[in-house]
Amino acid sequence: LLVTLAGTLLFVSDAWWEETARQVIASALYVQNWRLAEQAVDYLGAEDAPSPVQHFWSLSIEEQFYIVWPVLMIASLWWARRRGYSPVQMLTFVLGVVLAGSLAASVALTRSDPAWAYFVTHTRVWELALGGLLALTLDRFRPSAHMQNAMAVAGMLAALASAVLFSRSTDFPGFKALLPTLGAALVIAAGSVRVGRFRGLDIVALRYAGDRSYSIYLWHWPLIIFYAAQRGSIGLVDGVLLIIATLAVSDLSYRFVEQACRHSRSSLAWRPLIDGTAAIGVCVAMAGGLVYAVDRQPIDTSQIGTPNYPGPAALLANAVVPQGVKLLPPLSKIGSDVPVIYTLKCHQKQKGIDATGCQLGDPTGTRTIVVMGDSHAAQWVPAVDKIAKDRKWKLVTFTKAACPVTRVTILDDGKPYEQCALWREKGLAEIAKLKPDLVITSQSNYTGVARDAMIEGLRSVWSEITNQGARVVAIRNTPFSLFDPRDCLRTDPGKCVNPRSEVEREDIYALAARSVAGVSVVDMNDALCSKDTCPAVVGNIVVLRDNHHLTATYALALAPYLAKAAGL
Incomplete structure (x- = not known):
């Protein structure tokens, strides 16, 4: 873990340092599977690149089993002795119950939530229980x-x-x-x-690999991640080189670390435990220090609009962009540069159905704005919040991961996204109670949904809102990126450019708004792209925090332009 952490600092983009450090801590404490489970069901976290310690999730489950199993075994043997049962039969029964219960949970949860089921302990422990049953029955197996x-x-x-x-x-x-x-x-x-x-x-080759299987398990994945971070794609020749490198490093680790520890003749019986605990402590301390250092890096939004950081003015007003200026936000903070509604926990995750919104803007304002939609609506909250505060308006947000405002069935892992439909209707009911002056919507395009169904669903929702007396401002979906800016910006920001024709989606909003009175469609894409290209950085401000979400900093820089375009 310490070597992997050092390798991350050397070979991986700064944008991944904090998350990798957090996963190193989780791996050292053997809870990595739970961290990855949370990320797997988090719409934003699920899109992150794999970390060099991702493979520690299975080791975490094993160690959790090793902590619980001795306690369960002692309790079972105590009970068997009291009741006069055979110890082996008692342990076999207990392991059988664990296996059956865990397998049943695995089957049920895989059907309802496969991303969560893949990582959590209780859906996997049956596999270890099967190994335990095997150990108990081999003596009687001939x-x-x-x-x-x-x-x-x-x-x-x-x-x-x-x-x-x-x-x-x-x-x-x-x-x-x-x-x-x-x-x-x-x-x-x-x-x-x-x-x-x-x-x-x-076979000699199988025995060689078997002896070093644990070392191969530990080293193969970090080497793949570091190599990919430097070279990009991995081809056949690259794969062969990685296999050779993995075997070489694993052999050294096996000989001089694994075997050395196993055959150590320390006079202290507790020495392995002491050394292991110390190593975990050092690992957690170093990774924690990195997290602390990254967290302390500020995102100085007061620089927006200054000569060094013209942002969208570089495209819309031909502002001069000085060279050699550090990016805003810093590369290490791009992925965490999210709207405040994420930290306030009022942006609903995919499982949530409660229409609990954030109260932003000016709480004493006499006019009310609502932002409603998926994460592509949520990305505009920094800009709308700035507008609301400047004009002393109230702002209420209703946003949910991967859930558009349109009345249409969305699929999640191939199944109807029922939580989305429930949340949407609850949100619309809350809007009816609020009686806002303005509702701002935006959303991703959802290519898996029929175009006509998407348009009719938008018209249905917009008509319902406008019939209640509110005006609707629909912001066209923003372009995506063919690459992850967190990786590309580490090398040459000037080359991190997308062809606009390839990353700009069809304007569904403009088509849907044609027959609904009271709906204004706002297209902000000229503030993100030039005529032909969509760069990752505009006016020294990073545009996207991943492949398709605006950084909160760039969204904030767009506030005056959005206000003008929307007539606010």
Whole structure:
């Protein structure tokens, strides 16, 4: 973990330092799987690039099992002794209950929330329980040589089938996880010393890899991430080089770290525990220090509009852009430069259905503005909040991840996004109670939804709002990026440019607004792009914090231009 943290500082964009440091801490404390589970169901976090310690999620589950299992084992043996049961039978029963309960949870949760089910402990612990049952039953297992061979071949074929048949779209773990897990169990049983080795597993290359499997597990992923950060895509030759590098580093780690620790002859029985605890402490301290250092870096929004940071004025007013000026926000803060509604926890995540909005602007104002929509509406909150404060208006926000304002069925992992429909109607009911003067909407284009259905859904919602006396300002969706600016800006910001024709979506809002009175469509894309290109940086201010969301800083810089375009 310490080497990976150092490698992150050397090879990975500053924009990923803080998140990687947080994941290093989670990995050192063996809770990485829970951190990744939270990110997997977080619309914004799910889009982040994989970290060099992402693979520690499985090790975290193992260590959690190792902490709980001894306690459960002692309690089971105590109960067996009191009741006169066989200790082995009691442990077998307990492991069987754990296996059945965990597998049932895995199947149920994989159907309802596969992203969460993939990482959480209780959907995975059955796999470890199966290993425990295997250990308890091998002494009583005496297969024939033919049976042993058949088990080994079947196990290896099951593992191979999993690698070939499963893809990113496979619902996993659930029942499908039985295939590789049972395959591994068959191979272990066939190769056990207690039942006689299967000679097919005695191949020198397999034994070499098996001895170093833990080291390979630890080192392969950081090497891939660091290499990709420097080279971009990974081709066949790159893959071969990475395999060679992984084997070389893993061999050194196996010989001089893993084996050295295993065969250490320290006179102190507690020495391994002391050393391990100290290493965890150093790791957490160093990663925590990096998080603290990044957090302390300010985003000085008072610089917006100054000669050094003209921002959108560079496109709209031909303002001179000085060279050699540090970017705003700093590269290390781009990913966390989000609207305040995220830190205030009033931007609903995908599971939420409550239409609880943020109260911003001027709380004593006599006029009320509402912002409603998905994260592409939420990205405009810094600009609208600035406008509301300047004009002494109230601002109320109703925003939810991946949930557009339009009345149309949105799919989430191929299933109807029911939480979105419930939240939308609750939000519209709250707007009816508020009786705002103005409602601002914006949204992503949702390419999986039929164009006509999207347009009719927008007209339905807008008509409902305007019939209540409010004016609607619909902001056209902003262009996306073909690359992640957090990676591109590390090398040469001048080359971080998208062709406008490839990243600007169809203006659905303009089409939908034609037949709805009281709706004004505002197109701010000329403040993000020149005639032909959409750069990652405009006027020394970073435009996007990921592939398709404005930085809060650039949104704030757009406030006066949005006010003018919307007639506010």
